[in-house]
Amino acid sequence: MNVQNPIIRGTYPDPSICRRGRDYFLVNSSFDYFPGLPLFHSKNLVEWQQIGNCLTRDEQLDLKDVKSSLGIFAPTIRYINERFYIIFTNTNSGQNLLIQTADPFGDWSNPLPLEWGGIDPSLFADTDGKIYVQGTAERWGEEKGIYQAEIDLATGKLLSPRTLISKGTGHKSPEGPHLYRKDDWYYLMMAEGGTEFGHMETIFRSRCVNGPFESFEGNPFLTNRSTGSKLQCVGHADLVDSPTGDWFAVCLATRIKGSHNYYHFLGRETNIAPIEWTEEGWPIVRGLELLPDFPLFEGYTRAPESQTTYDFSTMTTFSDEWLHISNPLASNYQFCEAGLQLRGGCSLSEIGQPTFVGLRQDEFTYSFTAEIESMKDTTAEIGVSVYMSHAYHVDFFIQGEAIWVRKKIGSLESLEQVGTINQSLTCLKVSCDGQRYQFVHVSDEKESVLAEIETIFLSTEISGTFNGVIIGLYTWNKTVESTNYINKVQVKKICE
């Protein structure tokens, strides 16, 4: 049994976790993607199934005009008094919001705006029934640190003053706070150092819920900064205990490429680190790159490679893992016997509501092949985009009888005809080997590489975004509606 991190692969950052009995639930931030707040379920902490997204309705999630990597920031999920709560930030509206449900496998409520500033809100239910909210300083005018107040979950109103309870250990960006109660201690944990290569997790404790908190001498207790590990940017953690009293931290980390010029393009992914508590009552990490065998992990298997085919002629809706950029216009996505008809759309370089639906690239060795029935309309693009943001994407598309590649890398843009089509059914394939993307025309079982680009140009370090690459289908009808169809998409990947 070889449990390998990441446990949830692809751009699934800022993990937060809670447990109900033997069931674990985990949620991630989702930024300008729709639907938002992907939700996962597991019984052994290493095999996770996405059971939905918590923000699935326009009335829950308004992302219109949102810029890449803004929108839904770090959530916290907690199980309090037999209900599940998720508290999160929507930077688009500048609000901290609360949703809830009795059944995490079902729908979630509409968001309740909270009287709370800053980002990275968290919740803590004390043994006396009081509920507290934590979070970062407001961006302007507040001293950096972690703030707390008692809160009424029914109204979103504060029941005590907003108080600075810790400035952390003094590293930049104290954020991602969570409060826990264990063995008559209140433990305050937070991320520091910023979500890049200086990222770390620190922990403090007090006998009182509002402090003062003493710092663990072993801080940061979880980090890979200044190490040669291929898992970098480790931080933004949340703790959970198992029914048998074992403790674990889920955290974000990046799988990096490059040698001296470290970079990542698969996003910040969800990882797990077993925790052991010292006799003095402080947490020690027992593994991240290599996880010890745990009875809980029994039965864990990860397929070395996988192939998934999405046949749109048999589908009526997108499964949970598919995502749009901003709120989709539903009428632009029609499922029918001929497959998926995409309509409307705008340039993927614009901030708007593009006709785009994609998947998070979650392995370095990865291919995405789209079978397209093109009406050879000279005024419409239809194809596949390797999308990091509106300013960093590569579009591989058909327009008329030509095949084109557009490379948009910040202020650098190229548009090149790279081939022609001689039949209405065309297969466009994007393949990645970790170092580069190749753009391939598949015709009569023959593969012709028409273009390529190094992955570094679509990395976070170049694009300056929080996310990883999404590979997806898009159309852009520039004058009239055209009737192009996507028959199917095939995704192949090798797990590393």
Ligand code: 6LW
């Ligand atoms: C998240 C915060 C952060 O809310 O990035 O850099 C934000 N730190 O913890 C988005 O992931």
